[in-house]
Amino acid sequence: MSWNKKNTDEMQDPVSDTVLDDALKNFRHSVHAWSDAAYSRPRTEMRIVARSGWRLAAVWALVSVLAVGSLSAGLYEHHHRQVLAQIRAEQEAHQRQLAAQERARQADEELLATVDSDISRTVPAAMEPLAQMMDEGQGQ
Amino acid sequence: MRKKAVNLGEMRASTRVMAAGTAVKPLTAETAEDFAAQEFACVVEKHRPQVFRFLLASTRDVDLAETLTQECFLKAHRNWKYFRGESSAMTWLMRIAINLQKDHWRNRRLQFWRQTRINSVDVDEASDWLPSGERTAEQQLLAREQVRQVWKAMNGLSERQRTVFLLRYVEERELSDIAAATGLSEGTVKAHLSRALSKVRAELGGGR
Numbered sequence: 001m002s003w004n005k006k007n008t009d010e011m012q013d014p015v016s017d018t019v020l021d022d023a024l025k026n027f028r029h030s031v032h033a034w035s036d037a038a039y040s041r042p043r044t045e046m047r048i049v050a051r052s053g054w055r056l057a058a059v060w061a062l063v064s065v066l067a068v069g070s071l072s073a074g075l076y077e078h079h080h081r082q083v084l085a086q087i088r089a090e091q092e093a094h095q096r097q098l099a100a101q102e103r104a105r106q107a108d109e110e111l112l113a114t115v116d117s118d119i120s121r122t123v124p125a126a127m128e129p130l131a132q133m134m135d136e137g138q139g140q
Numbered sequence: 141m142r143k144k145a146v147n148l149g150e151m152r153a154s155t156r157v158m159a160a161g162t163a164v165k166p167l168t169a170e171t172a173e174d175f176a177a178q179e180f181a182c183v184v185e186k187h188r189p190q191v192f193r194f195l196l197a198s199t200r201d202v203d204l205a206e207t208l209t210q211e212c213f214l215k216a217h218r219n220w221k222y223f224r225g226e227s228s229a230m231t232w233l234m235r236i237a238i239n240l241q242k243d244h245w246r247n248r249r250l251q252f253w254r255q256t257r258i259n260s261v262d263v264d265e266a267s268d269w270l271p272s273g274e275r276t277a278e279q280q281l282l283a284r285e286q287v288r289q290v291w292k293a294m295n296g297l298s299e300r301q302r303t304v305f306l307l308r309y310v311e312e313r314e315l316s317d318i319a320a321a322t323g324l325s326e327g328t329v330k331a332h333l334s335r336a337l338s339k340v341r342a343e344l345g346g347g348r
Contacts, residue, residue, distance in 0.1 A: 020337070023286040023344055024309045026270070030287040031310050034269035035193035038202045 180220050183229045184213055190230065190311060191237050197306050198241055200291075208244060212237045227320045234313075234321040238303055245299065286344065293343035297336050304329055305336040 191212055196205035215236050216223075223232055270283055294302055300322070307318045319326045 019286075019344060020341055022283075023290055023340070026283040026286050027290040028310050028312075030269045030283075031193060031197045035189070035196050037269065038196060038205070039189050039192055041202075 176220060180217060183216075183233075187230050187233050188213065191233055194234065194306060194311055195237055195241060197310055198302065199244075204244070208237065208240050211240055215240070228317070231313075231317050231320045234307065234311075234317075235323070238322060241303075242299070289343045290340055293336075293340040296339055296343075300324075301332045301336040301339075304332040305340075308333055 188209065192205055192209045195208045195212075196202060199205055199208070212233060216233055223229070227235075268284070270280060270287065275283070294305070297305060303322060304318055304324075307313045307321060308315075313321070315326050315329055318324075318329050322329065324332075
């Protein structure tokens with residue numbers, strides 16, 4: 001490699017070859033050390049994985065139960081509200097019906113009273129002056 | 141057991157040498173199978189740690205590396221009879237390991253929602269591993285920082301660059317071996333290595 005080429009490479013690459021070589025060597029040694037340790041580790045850790053698998057299954061089961069519970073509670077609440085609304089609507093309708101019946105009864109009574117009054121005040125033409133006198137006498 | 145004829149012409153060179161040396165007994169299918177089984181057992185014993193190391197460095201996940209290593213040797217065992225010795229056994233095994241790793245990442249990308257646990261250790265944890273040599277505390281610290289930066293640079297590499305980089309600088313394989321294991325040409329391997337090194341250089345330069 002010519003001086004110019006080498007110089008250009010060094011300017012482009014902020015890291016010298018020595019540092020790069022050191023870094024790669026350290027990296028290789030690190031991976032080898034890790035791999036040797038992991039390869040020769042006791043396989044009892046497989047049980048830990050299995051246990052964490054059980055834990056995961058338990059968490060999933062719990063989450064499923066909670067989800068189903070929340071859904072059921074929501075549905076029950078919705079149904080309960082619907083029933084209450086229906087009962088309230090029936091009660092209101094019944095009250096409206098009672099009020100209408102009461103109003104009708106009062107109207108009937110008023111009509112009957114008016115009719116009674118009108119009938120009681122209707123006298124033959126010959127008795128009209130006498131009736132007027134009775135009215136005046138009652139007013140006094 | 142079913143008897144079958146053994147074609148000596150198709151057997152590997154080592155097998156042929158042995159067959160020629162032991163001409164006293166005729167080579168039956170059983171003895172050939174026994175020999176192949178012993179040969180495969182030797183290959184497993186010799187190369188398993190290397191395959192595991194490559195997969196560990198690729199995935200940074202001990203459990204996954206173990207699983208993929210097992211799958212690799214299972215696949216190798218099934219296909220051992222088709223291995224003709226055109227490349228070294230290690231290169232052949234690496235090829236299987238690389239394909240398994242590719243399949244794993246592809247499946248994981250497609251079915252990411254099925255994978256609820258991620259066991260990969262982070263860069264800092266992976267950098268903690270250093271051989272306990274005769275080093276000062278300062279040197280240890282510097283080495284750890286360099287290792288961390290290389291791991292960090294590896295995060296930015298493509299899958300192929302990472303594979304090539306690991307085979308070259310961790311497994312110290314020849315370019316021709318890497319080309320055979322990855323199915324790439326030597327020129328492409330060089331190009332990937334160059335790009336990977338540039339990124340490592342940049343990371344090391346930025347970290348200083």
